[in-house]
Amino acid sequence: MKIFIIDDDEISIFLTERSLQLGGFKAEITTFLEADAALEVLKNAPEEELPNFIFLDLNMPEVDGWEFLAAFEQLDQERSLNKCAIYILTSSLNISDIDRANEHELIKGFIHKPVNLEDMEAILHLNY
Amino acid sequence: MLNANELGAVFAYADSPYLIVSAEAAYPIVAANAAASNWSHFDADKLIHESRVAGPAKFADLLGLPETRLVDLFGQVISTLQAIKIKVEPPRLPDNDLPVNECASVLEIFPLITNNQVTYLVLKVFLADKILPEPSASEIAHIHLPETQQSLAVIFDSLANVIFVLDVEAPDLYKFSYVNRAFQVTTGLPVSKVVGSYVQEIIPEPSLSLVLEKYHEAITKRKQVSWQEVSEYPAGQKTGEVLVEPVFDAQGNCLRLVGMVHDITERKEIEVNQMRLTQDLYQHNRDLEQFTYIVSHNLRAPLANALGLVRHLPNMPTTTELYQQYLSHLITSIEKLDTILKDVTQILSVRDRQNIDHYEAVVLAEVCEQAKQDLAPELGACGGHLHIAVAPDFIVHGSRVYLYSIFHNLISNAIKYRSLNRVLEINITTINTTPEEKTIQFSDNGLGFDMNKYENDVFKLYKRFHHNSSIEGRGVGLFLVKTHVEALGGNITVKSTLNAGTTFTINFKSRA
Structure with missing residues (x-):
């Protein structure tokens, strides 16, 4: 299993990684501090290298989470990315963000930081 | 002679209550201004209707006079062709808390005369202390007015509102034949210069086009037209509520336009200032809201990290390298929290001191x-x-x-x-x-x-x-x-x- 974590906060990445490990994901985790870099990989990677899960932060400089989603949907037209389940990771408690996330079909779920083990176990359970 | 509508228009915006009464038997009210409606707590239509049905009884009650007394007074004005002033004590009405309605008011009755005959009576009510220094021993004070047509001009000049009469010389050609003193006060243009001049010589563009269009409308629709306009005059920029009434001859040709302007410049200025103040406050409020949102959001991020890290700690052996990593991340997160709080304090201190x-x-x-x-x-x-x-x-x-x-x-x-x-x-x-x-x-x-x-x-x-x-x-x-x-x-x-x-x-x- 392959997982991408896209977040500009290194400590937050560390926590997500640790939670995935503790939650029982046996996965190869790739982390990105910038959404651009992740898009580049998604564009060029062979099918088998595509991630099963993408954990995406919303609030980032330059390309933020929403812009990543727009680019991702664009890319999905060119090559099928539907094996990637996207989960939003955010510390925002803003309800409008959740509403906005629900408009994107590709988003499988919305996780509030801090990530906890139960979240991760639930995701694992839901997908396998 | 002006008809009842024109008279009504003239007094429409006066501060004191004015009632215009026909000089025929039963003295029906033909017009009442807004101040009269306020004072009596009846709208003008109701006042007019009541007086048609019940004669002067209603407003005799309002004035606190016996009906017969009021009818006598009317008779006296009509027979002598002379205005009278009388002290009245209008009763305080149960649902009327206006101070105007308290005692020591004066009722003034003017005759309006055409061909030596009184056609209308103008009733004005005002507070006594403003006009009469001491109530005279005799209840009635006679005022001698020289010429009644002239007395109408005196009344017009005493009004704060602009009154003007335009003669219609040809289609879309209007000449000022009368303006009252308030016209000069409001615009800064002398009465002598205005009377005899054509509208386009007096009213500047862009108001002129608007005004001509409205005059035309009043004439073609054969009814009163009102609008708001802003004009530049020697006395400064003025905002007025204008009302124009066309006057027709027996053949239905429009002879003249009687106009009235209520100067609302001050009110407009206050409105504009209030609008600006409201916008400032609104913007300030938005800034504060945004500030609060951003601060809470940015406090939340390091706090969420610290919380997440702490939750993992209880099950972790303290001697491992991983434990040290957790600790170091924890310190970074809490330091970030501290930095943000310091930022907030600094920003707020600038805002606090803005007015000092x-x-x-x-x-x-x-x-x-x-x-x-x-x-x-x-x-x-x-x-x-x-x-x-x-x-x-x-x-x-x-x-x-x-x-x-x-x-x-x-x-x-x-x-x-x-x-x-x-x-x-x-x-x-x-x-x-x-x-x-x-x-x-x-x-x-x-x-x-x-x-x-x-x-x-x-x-x-x-x-x-x-x-x-x-x-x-x-x-x-x-x-x-x-x-x-x-x-x-x-x-x-x-x-x-x-x-x-x-x-x-x-x-x-x-x-x-």
């Missing part, structure tokens, strides 16, 4: 030089140049600390976001200095940013546009710059081109 008078005359060139010196090590390290071309007499009135902070932040930013492909050049210049306004330009040849994307976010708290993790920054600097500029009563704008540079423009209004 601690103005001094600050020589801008000195402040720039000081910031340059303090940042010399950083400037030297990157090989950049800072050119200060500020006149020695360029003075800003305000806090030296804020002004220093503005330039320190701008220079630091320029160094941080310099382009690595060229030598950094920073220019501080002053331009366009008029006695009213001082302008400072701060420009660099750095990385710049995409205006289309970030124009609205540049000065927002915790917004960053460069991901390059080698550049330190929290997105506080420009927010503070803006806060300081605004605390000094100025404003700041920005223009930028990606990979070419950024220019900030700061305007200060001179303090009188």
Whole structure:
């Protein structure tokens, strides 16, 4: 299993990684501090290298989470990315963000930081 | 002679209650102004209707007079052709708390005369203490009026509202045949100059076109027309509510227009000021809301990290390297929290002190030089140049600390976001200095940013546009710059081109 974590906060990445490990994901985790870099990989990677899960932060400089989603949907037209389940990771408690996330079909779920083990176990359970 | 509608129009906006009564038997009311409706707590239509049905009984009650007494008074005015004044004590009505309705009021009855016959009676009610220094021993005071037509002019001149009469000489050709004194007071144009002049000689564009259109409308629709207009007169810009009534002859040709203007300039000015105040408050409130949102959001991020880290700790052996990593992340997160709280305190302290008078005359060139010196090590390290071309007499009135902070932040930013492909050049210049306004330009040849994307976010708290993790920054600097500029009563704008540079423009209004 392959997982991408896209977040500009290194400590937050560390926590997500640790939670995935503790939650029982046996996965190869790739982390990105910038959404651009992740898009580049998604564009060029062979099918088998595509991630099963993408954990995406919303609030980032330059390309933020929403812009990543727009680019991702664009890319999905060119090559099928539907094996990637996207989960939003955010510390925002803003309800409008959740509403906005629900408009994107590709988003499988919305996780509030801090990530906890139960979240991760639930995701694992839901997908396998 | 004017008809009842025209008379009504004349008194419509007078402050005192006016009633116009036909001089025929039973004395039906033909017109009542807004003040009369307020005073009596009956709308004009109801007053008119009641008097048609029940004669003068209703307003005799309102005035606190026996009906027979009032009818006697009418008879007296009609037979003598003379106005009378009488002290009345209108009863306080159960649902009327207007002070006008208290005792010591005066009722004045004017006759309006055509061909030696009284056609209408004009009733006016006003407070006694304004007009009569002492109530006379006899209840009735006679006033001798020389000519009744002249007395009408006297009444018109006593009104605060503008009254005018236009003769219609040809289609769309109107000549002033009468204006009252208020016309001169309001516009600043002498009555003698206006009477005998055509409308287009008196009323300036763009009001003129509007006015002509409305006159035309009143004539073709054969009814009263009203509108609001703003005109420039010798007495200044005036906003008025205008009402025009066409007068027709037996053949249905429009002979003249009787007009009235209620000057609402003051009310308009108050409205505009209130609007501005409301907008300021609204903007201020929005700023505060946004500030609260951003702060809570940015406090939440490191707090969530700390919380997440702490939750993992209980099950972790303390001797492992992983445990040390957790601890170090925990410290970083809590330090971040502390930094944000310090930012908030600093920003709030600037806002708090915005209204405190601690103005001094600050020589801008000195402040720039000081910031340059303090940042010399950083400037030297990157090989950049800072050119200060500020006149020695360029003075800003305000806090030296804020002004220093503005330039320190701008220079630091320029160094941080310099382009690595060229030598950094920073220019501080002053331009366009008029006695009213001082302008400072701060420009660099750095990385710049995409205006289309970030124009609205540049000065927002915790917004960053460069991901390059080698550049330190929290997105506080420009927010503070803006806060300081605004605390000094100025404003700041920005223009930028990606990979070419950024220019900030700061305007200060001179303090009188």
